[in-house]
Amino acid sequence: MKANLEDIALAAGVSKMTVSRVLRGGTGFSAETRDRVMTIAQRMGYVPNRLAAAFGSDQASTLVGMCVPRLTSGLFGHVLDGVDRALSRLGYQLMIGANNHSAEEEEAWIRQVIAWRPAGFILSGRIHTPGTVDLLREATGPVVEIWDLTTSPIDLSVGFSHVDCGAEMAQFLLRRGRRRAGYVGALARADVMGAARLEGFQSTLARAGHPLVASEVLHDMPGFYAGYYGLETLLSRQPRLDVVYFHNDEMAIGGLAYAQSRGIRVPEDLGIAGWGGMEAASILPRRLTTTIVPTTAIGKAAAEALVARLKGEGGPEVTVIPTRLEPGETG
Amino acid sequence: MKANLEDIALAAGVSKMTVSRVLRGGTGFSAETRDRVMTIAQRMGYVPNRLAAAFGSDQASTLVGMCVPRLTSGLFGHVLDGVDRALSRLGYQLMIGANNHSAEEEEAWIRQVIAWRPAGFILSGRIHTPGTVDLLREATGPVVEIWDLTTSPIDLSVGFSHVDCGAEMAQFLLRRGRRRAGYVGALARADVMGAARLEGFQSTLARAGHPLVASEVLHDMPGFYAGYYGLETLLSRQPRLDVVYFHNDEMAIGGLAYAQSRGIRVPEDLGIAGWGGMEAASILPRRLTTTIVPTTAIGKAAAEALVARLKGEGGPEVTVIPTRLEPGETG
DNA sequence: TGCGCCAGGTTTACCGGTAACGTAAGACTT
DNA sequence: AAGTCTTACGTTACCGGTAAACCTGGCGCA
Structure with missing residues (x-):
């Protein structure tokens, strides 16, 4: 890790400012100078120092x-992938962390990362500690809150409404004639988004005169096991349900497995609906009724949105990315 | 983002060097000075500047x-999670990227990230471009290659042998009486690890006198769909198989779905084996025969391992994390 | 009395870029 | 012919830490 701008400048017989301008593709140099500098930089194997650049100019x-x-969520894996592809195409680098559904862990993480003076932040969710909000206000870069649409975003937001997802699914199940619905959730008190879907689901059912009959919200991670055992518990408490809405598709598939193991026919005896749209859901013998995100x-x-704001291009503060209800064959 | 060391120093009536030492928990100051500095730093909401620190001292x-x-792989999501938890506990920050199974994309990514002078790298896989190796040799930090054990690691390596995974599964299936095995893979020519498992599988079968009968390696992503259609294609070409080994569990589950849709009984008519150990595999009506990673x-x-090396503690160059063959009920 | 030593600091130089500003030579304008 | 603009650079100062060298007063001790 030897050569720096000075070395190149010396070898090219120009000042390091000129080298800097050439390498950043600016203006204020002749074609001849550019070629000479580029050739020498190449030959010397110059590796730029973004630390110095970011430090010096902010x-x-x-x-x-x-x-x-969570980094282990299938859905967030795809979100990360979308972010990573877009950012790397635009020349940005991504620093990630997980907060385990905790606003305090999020603040601790931001406190670490903000020390690197990032150009901006992408956060999942709308719940933040007051400390987080202070930190982000002082850090002058854009902040994008994703996943749930916030009524009053810190800065920018991209996503959809979880309440609406729940409400839409309730309406759909009512149209299919379901009247005694249950709910199986996970991450009790930690996952605000799941709670929002339940809220939309529940209030829509209530308004239609067929309120939620029973619900079981586990403290576990929302995986296949939790869906399996969650449905078992729910049905042991309240066997007379005609449909169950799950926290997500993994849990719904777990629930399907439980139903199958007990000879419960889906959708004849019991309807099952998920949320999220994981790939596996579409390859089941009967396609899962779910919401595709x-x-x-x-x-x-x-x-x-973040990069546009950084470049001062200015777009909408709120970007809605609509979800789609997949009717499937289990609802 | 106002206060810096100088501001604190001024307010505390000491030099900024003393403030730096206090904040980093060094020595060379009285308890009284420490308390005063800490209090003032707290009150001023000091946010350290790691950019400056890393830049100045290297x-x-x-x-x-x-x-x-890939960031969308369930398995790598868990690896990332393990890395993230360990690193954040130890006070490090994680910069990530995906290379889409391409050594060239990996090099391009490293070229971007190395400009930030990271303390070290964690890479997946053992195949790198010559340019990558050069870059990493010049960057003086530790490099951990994970996932597959390398015969000659750049520096450190952590993982297991994919060839052995394939060989072990072949032996297991042979012991269960399987004699006409097929293979369904994905990511043709891109995923070296899958190829290594196939190699171990194939050569073990051959040595036992029951060579691989047919294989189908798709170019797709190794997901449920690919498993479903891969098995369909394989069986249309070669119906007389008694077991199929899949690239991973997702594909194996896709294959199970195909078998079920065609009335093929598993494991009576056809055995199915996966690899990886995704959670869903254990909740199927019959537990999937697979290798748990x-x-x-x-x-x-x-x-x-990376942090130990950074702290000069020195551990083993190669760490083996053994996989476990889960017999299941589909093989 | 003089010396060394230590705790508890301070001073100075530097890391490698970039912004802001300066400037000389030539082109173009009026 | 004088003034103005443009091109193609060069100079200087600075970002906020850290390493390393340097100071200084008080104390123990021969």
Whole structure:
């Protein structure tokens, strides 16, 4: 890691400012100078030092911090992928972290990352500690909140409404004639988004005169096991349900497995609906009734909104990426 | 983002060097001075500037770069999670990227990230371009190669042998009486690890006198769909198979779905084996025969090996994290 | 009395870029 | 012919830490 701008400047017989301008593709040099500098930089194997650049100018950071609830979630994997592709195409680097659905862990993470003076942040969710909000206000870069649309975003937001997802599914199940609905959730008190879907689901059912009959919200991670055992518990408490809405598709598939193991016919005896749109859901013997979330598109839109703001291009403060209810065959 | 060391120094009536020492928990100051500095730093809401620190001292970077093949892989999500937890506990920050199974994309990514002078790198896989190797040799930090054990690692390596995974599964299936095995893969020519498993599988079968009968390696992503249609294609070409080994569990589950849709009984008519150990595999009506990969443990071990090296503690160059064959009920 | 030593600091130089400003030579204008 | 503009650079100062060298007063001790 030897050569720096000075070395190149010396070898090319120009000042390091000229080298800097050439390498950043600016103006103010002749074609001849450019070629000479480029050739020498190439030959010397010059590796730029973004640390110095970002430190010296505080406009030059190409670092974006992103915090997700969990790195092991299939959905967030796709969001990350969308963000990563868009950002790397635009020349930015991504620093990530997980907050385990905790606003306090999010603040701790932001406190670490903000020390690197990133150009901006992408955060999942709308719940933040007061400390987080202070930190982000002082850090002068754009902040994109994704996943749930916030009524009053810190800065920018990209996503959809979880309440609406729940409400839409309730309406759909009512239209299919379901009258005694249950709910199986996970991450009790930690996952605000799941709670929002339940709220939309529940209030829509209530308004239609067929209120939620029973619900079981586990403290576990929302995976296949939790869906399996969650449905078992729910049905043991309240066997007379005609449909169950799950926290997500993984849990719904777990629920399907439980139903199958007990000879419960789906959808004849019991309807099952998920949320999220994981790939596996579409390859089941009967396609899962669920809400498909355009995860990659959300990631891409978030990254692009952030970069547009950085470049002063200015777009909408709120970008809605609509979800789609997939009727499937289990609801 | 106002206060810096100088401001604190001024307010505390000491030099900024003393403030620096206090904040980093060094020595050379009285308890009284420490308390005064700490109080003032707290009150001023001091946010350290790691950019300046890393830039000025080149020992101080707490940045680790990690490159995975795909961010949408369930397995790598868990590896990332293991790395992230370990690193954040140890006070490091994680910069990630995906290379889409391409050594060229990996090099391009490293070229971007190395400009931030990270303390070290975690890379997935053993195949790198010559340019990558040069870059990493010049960057003086540790490099951990994970996922597959390399015969000659650049520096450190953590993982297991994919060839052995394939060989072990072949032996297991032979013991169960399988004699006409097929293989369904994905990511043709891109995923070296899958190819290694196939190699181990194939050569073990051959040595036992029951060579691989047919294989179908798709160019697609290794998901449920690919498994479904891959098995369809394979059986249309060669119906007389008694077991099929899949690239991973997702594909195997897709294959199970295909078998079920055609009334093929598993495992009576056809055995199915996967690889990876995704959670869904254990909740199927019949538990999937597969190889369980301790993903989180690999991530954790990689992070810890890297930090140990950074602190000059020196551990083993190669850490084996053994996989476990799960017999299941489909093989 | 003089010396060394230590705790508890301070001073100075530097890391490698970039912004802002300066300037000389030639082209173009009026 | 004088003034103005443009091109193609060069100079200087600075970002906020850290390493390393340097100071200084008080104390123990021969």
